[in-house]
Amino acid sequence: MLGQSTSDIEMKERLIANVKKEVKQIMEESVTKKFVHEDSSTVVSLCGAVEACLSQGLRRRALGLFKTSSTTALLHKISNQCDEAAYVSKKIHEIEATDPSKRSSSSSDSIIKPPILTKKGSSSSVGGTSSTNASGVVNSTPTIKYLWIRIALYEKKLARIIDHLVTNANRYYDKDALVADPDYGSILSSLLVGPCALEYTRAKTNDHFWTDPTANDLVQRHIIPSQSTPQATRRPMLNIKRIHTSSTDDSGISTYKSSSPASTAKDYVESLHQNSRATLLYGKNNVLVHPKDVAEPMPGYLSLHQSIASLTIKWTPNQLMNGYNEQSLPSSAGSIVSASDVDKSFYWAYVMNINVDDIVYVHCHQNRSSEETSGTIILVGHDGVQRPPIHFPEGGHMAQFLSCLETGLLPNGQLDPPIWSHKGIGRIFPWPAKSRRRIGGLPSLLENNDEMPIDYVFRVVNKSNPEEFLATHSIMEIGRTSPYRRHLSSCSTNESSDCSSKSISLDLVENTSGQQQQQHQTNQVTSIALVCTTMKRQIISRAFYGWLAYCRHLSTVRTHLSGLVHGRITPDIGADNGLTKERWRELHDENGVVSQESEVYRLVYYGTVSHEIRKEVWPYLLGHYTFGMTPSERKELDENTRHYYETTMSEWLAVEAIVRQLDKEKTAHAVAKLSSGGSASDSKVKSNGVDVDVEMENEVFEENGFSDLSDPEVEDEKTAKHENAMEIYEAEQKDETLTAPPVGPNLELKSSPSNSSYETVGTDFVDYVDKENFPMSPKLTNLTAVIVTDASIDMTNLPQSDSNSIAFDEINGTRDNLETVNEELSPNSLDALQEPKSSCVSPASSNGGIYSSEMLENFGLNLHRIEKDVQRCDRNFWYFANDNLDKLRNVITTYVYEHLDIGYMQGMCDLLAPLLVIFDDESLSYGCFCRLMERMIENFPNGGAMDMHFANMRSLIQILDSEMYDLMHAHGDYTHFYFCYRWFLLDFKRELLYADVFAVWECIWSAKHVSSGHFVLFLALALLENYRDIILSNSMDFTDIIKFFNEMAERHNVSQILKTARNLVLQLQTLIENK
């Protein structure tokens, strides 16, 4: 190969980028899933990416490796020079020795491997294809591919091995190979350091009986049963799907879908065991099931699980039972391992997962010819569809299964007729062919009168409503003496009772029994009269109670819930695209006035706002602007808001300065006390002369996160400038009655770059170096300990504008710079800021205020709280990663300063952050935030809205989804809905990604004018409904549901949820409307 062509470099870039991507993914997985499973698809794709890098430019011929494309041989080759390689090599030998089947594919020469990998010459295309092909193939043989890379990764030795390869690259690689490249080689090895530090688990170790499944697992498991209808055409689809999703999709759920079948199989097999939610009532292996499209019955594991909500019959083919450990397909002994892997996935189609509630009849066919013990059971569902027959082997297993089933049905259901009611002896099975029982009412559907197979049919009675059940049965008891009556009466009940409707068919069969007919002809006349009266009564009472219940239900709905939605239903015609830029422009009249209020709300409610016009629309939606305002009015409002905001800000900045100074005093005392106590570790602090008598217990302002010890060097020049400003400020402070310490000549000002002060969370506050530099006279301590931070830059300037609005406007021009100033401290902008210094007036005196100590204390406390939360507000979102935290802090503090009686509460930052992201303007954000908080403040602990939300949720879910309500009630009763707390407090802000938060918030705001002022409730309901089946099938309790939703945060399908929420509103609206 010639030199470094551009395509070569491109290819290397691609290879490395691929590794980078996979490393990122695996690191993310380790964070989100708390651990990385060894069989995780991300591991496989990472290994694939590494393999691609390693095999590029490998000198196979020279190394005698030309027979193979794999790097496994390379590993063995270097094992005598590299300890790590030797270790891994040994491990692989061990594994291959215990399981020879893995040998063939441990080197990637397996048949399915993409052919490009083998050809050295065409290696330029490796990078492009490996990401899709390799991982796609890998997904079918997850445990085997790239064995050595996997082992090295698990053993945390991969990075070292690669390192070795890179340093000795000239021995193994072509000159232009990626590994031999000085840059790429070291990048590759350093990339892998991270994944090598992770913990990889096989989840099912001896110590793990079972673990709580993650939310993703639950979502995934939910998908498996829904695929259980056997369809031959589906098989290839599944594989293709996996291949596509595995490496291309990286959104949460879809990545999960692509996770290897082996781990899914493992989860499924684990779910067959007894666990905390389901009791295993029955389990039998090698039970044959004969699926429709399969020639022969397949052996599998039959089990019966009882959870609180349901009784489930499961059957799993043997191929899947040992699926996740080893492949033990009897038929594939001679075939290729990977092929059997591919085959395995379609066994999922045969898995049976039957909820007994869905079953009406159990047909039993006993085979008398063979020792009377083997038998077949066919389950028939409500829909009349027969499930594949289940063949029990000999040994009375069918009888056992039936009795277990009957036990499982109790107390809320039973088999009818009961198996063990026969003569009270119980469980006599099989019955003689001409048993009285059969005469007494157990019909044979197949009507086989000969003695060979004996068939029985059991009806599964499930009394969802115990009263109805009893009622039916009392009628049936009477019916025993009079079949006509029984027939009629059961007919009369069928309209309301599920179980009685089932009984009709039985009754009809029974009535054909000649023996019984003879019996009741004796008292026919009386019975007919009796039947008529009973029937009448039944019909009337049922009708009445039905009507009554309906009325009650409606009255509940009306009284409790009619306030939740608007009576008038707004149509969604033409609102699919929401409020687009074009539509928004159209809605402006020639004067720039938007007056079609309801149309805007309607469009936003049904289709949200286009991102580029959010900044313009939101102030309307939040009520900051009112519709019909002219542009000049809006501008005036903005000006006023800004003026108000800045005035308020200057006020609190002045107070903040005082608070800080008080802080420093106390800090000094605290440090002094600590050091005099001898427990302070820092010897630099001199306690001489510092007053240590102050009682530490009274200190409030000790925690200070504003300055940064870790970055003490500030350029002298800049410091000096700050000093100037500070001196003036201090001079003014001196005049104040509250703090009047003599100004020391050696006033020191420390400033620290804002970004670094935010990087550490509430850390450093005392600058020991400073202390050392100054004489520690008790009085001067007050001043020398003052550390002014970024906020003080604003402070020195903003107060001036308070009395001089012209000066303020000048500063306004540089306001935006201020944020960057804090970070960069560029001399230019500092100079600009220094200009209006001459017109400086004491901020406190301008206000004429002396602040009460309670007020100072209160504000100081809030400042600290705000600071703590601002520092950790959405730092992983780009907008707040480094900059803009000061804006957040300023707006929040201004709001809190205005509402000191309420104070700062956790969550306010979260509510402000999206506004700030959209507006990127402090005063506008402030104005809108105030409007937002008018509603939201009630959700906080001092308001009553949260309890109201919970109560409304309770009513809503009772009416709209009583099954879910029953589940919540039954499982430790979490109908207090505390798991929705964060949802309501923050308007779902923490549950969703930023882009989705915007959309959801718009909907909430506009819903108030379109459909419901309580749209959040319907969003919450929609979230629950969206995962309804998962919640119900897993019988989630309080902790499960908290865990589930915490893990699902930022993974919801928001458009779906919004749609569901709007539909729920509509549902309730129609329910109320239909009076």
Next chain:
Amino acid sequence: MATRKKVLLKVIILGDSSVGKTSLMNQYVNKRFSNQYKATIGADFLTKEVVVDDRVVTMQIWDTAGQERFQSLGVAFYRGADCCVLVFDTTAPNTFKNLDSWRDEFLIQASPRNPEHFPFVVLGNKVDLENRAVSTKRAQQWCQSKNDIPYFETSAKEGINVDIAFQTIAKNALAQESDEGIDSAFSPSLTLGSSSDSNNRPNSSDCSC
């Protein structure tokens, strides 16, 4: 298999806001630290399987909101706790001062059967920072005065003492749980708690420098 009863230990972490509750939990369960944790709203929990005295138990560690206003929500989460972890920030004396009220609040809301002997563990977090403001001695004194609560000085950031602290938490929680069955078996659990406590003391004072 799976016939053995699963032991679930519920552990509640309490303490002022931003003392490092979430970080401690994550450091222990996931072995990693991030400075990007958000302020906890509501509650979250993580589970971890641990081996205590050759028994495999599952620890369910509940992380709560730190601002005292949100305590009213606590009762739903505190119920059935087996151990309560009180966390303070060694650089912020106030957070230490508030331990008293956190402890009282917990005892009121959780109302454990035997409040006098309910297992608490105190963690002084952020010892990696230099601006220490609560001395080891002061913290130990407080712990001793409250029925000899085990005390650890931890750093969630550096992972200092986190494992050993939670091992003790698990141990004491397990002792508490087995107590629930047999009330007379209480005294051994006390020695268990205090012995591990004294074992770990030298450890904890070592790293306070």
